[in-house]
Each structure stands twice: as C-alpha cells, then as structure tokens.
Amino acid sequence: MDSRTAILSKIKATRDRRDETARRAAVESRLARPVAGLIPARGQLDPEGRIALFLDMIERTGATHERTAGAEDVPALAARYLRERNLPARLKRGTDPRLKAMGFEREAALSLTEGPSDGSDLAAISHADFAIAETGTLMLLSGPDNPVTLTFLPEHHIVVVRAEDVGGDMEAALARLRMLKGKETMPRTVNFVSGPSRSADIEQTILLGAHGPRALHVIVVG
Secondary structure (H helix, E strand, O other), X not given: OOHHHHHHHHHHHHHHHOOOHHHHHHHHHHHXXXXXXXXXXXXXXXXXXXXXXXXXXXXXXXXXXXXXXXXXXXXXHHHHHHHHOOXXXXXXXXXXHHHHOOOHHHOOOOXXXXXXXXXXOOEEEEEOOEEEOOOOEEEEEOOOOOXXXXXXXXXXXXXXXXXXXXXXXXXXXXXXXXXXXXXXXXOOOEEXXXXXXXXXXXXXXXXXXXXXXXXXXXXXXX
C-alpha cells in the first residue's frame, strides 16, 4: 500500500466511525435558513433611485439604454434601434411569453424569428429576470424562453427589463432567483451581463465583441 492510499484509508476509517447526525443537522439548518450577507449602502435606494443608479452604471460599461412607460412600445423601440444603426430589420428571440405579449407583429417591417442562435444573427432580443443597480448588471436565465446563445452569439443584444425588477445588489438578485425557481428547478446557467463583451488580453487594448455582443442596449419598461 502506497502512502497516499494509506492516508486516505485512515481518513475514511475515521469518518466511518463518527456519528455525523449532529453535523448533518447543522448543515441542513444553515442551508434552510441562509444568513444574509453585508449589503452595501450603495444599492439601498428607493425604486427610482435604484433605476437611476442602474442606468448610470450601464452607461459606464459602454451599453446604451432607454426607458418606456409601456411594454407595447418595445417593438417600435427595437425596430428603431436597428434602423438607426443601419442594421437589417431582423431580430431573433426566444419563446418568452413576456416578449410575445408585446405585439411585435405590429412592426410590419421587422422580421422576427424564434429559437436559439446559430451564430448568423446580427441582433437578438431577450428579457432579463432581474437587474442589479449597484453594478449595472442584468440577470438572464437560460432556457427556451431566452436561449443563452442569444446572449453571446449575435453582435447586438437588446435586453428588456421591467422597472420593478431593478434591485439594489447581488444579494437581491439571488433572492429573486430562489423565489422564481427554487432549489429543484434551477436553470442550467444564470448569466450576469454587465455591458458589451470586451477584452484587453492583446497588448492591453480594449476590443469590443471579443467573447459576445459588441453592443448591448437595455430597455427599461415601467
């Protein structure tokens, strides 16, 4: 028996002899009632203050934004975004019912397709489930509603988020995730997006679109 096997055998033997009932109960108790971490004052604002901070922070990341009172305005805003950047009037989205209810069919000039991206789409639109004011970050859950390929493959990504879903901090985002999904139905991935993709790996020169969209546009509804 080599030394590594001997050490591991001793550890296993010690563990097998120990009654772990109390330890397991303590761990389960901590998991069932997680203790909230320290929340920075920066994100502890009223709703309008959180939205103002969120918009300021996403500007600093290089993203663009606009705000509208009603979700029915989103199709026209998305079409205008494409038009002003001289992009084809084509947009890819998932099956998110919130996007479907916005009436994209009213934009006759806009060609809309559903499903994941195969890498050939120039622009896509997704719906975020939460936003973090403290860092200007969007929380997007993977799945057919908002395929993760739409978050990373098109060059332009339009993301809709409701004003009421703009929280102060990461802790609020994780609490919302637990509320939406719970432990048994978590999405395969949770993507936190702060601005367009960028890298400075080569000669410390900023390059947009290195690992994802080169442009991020956020529409806050409400």
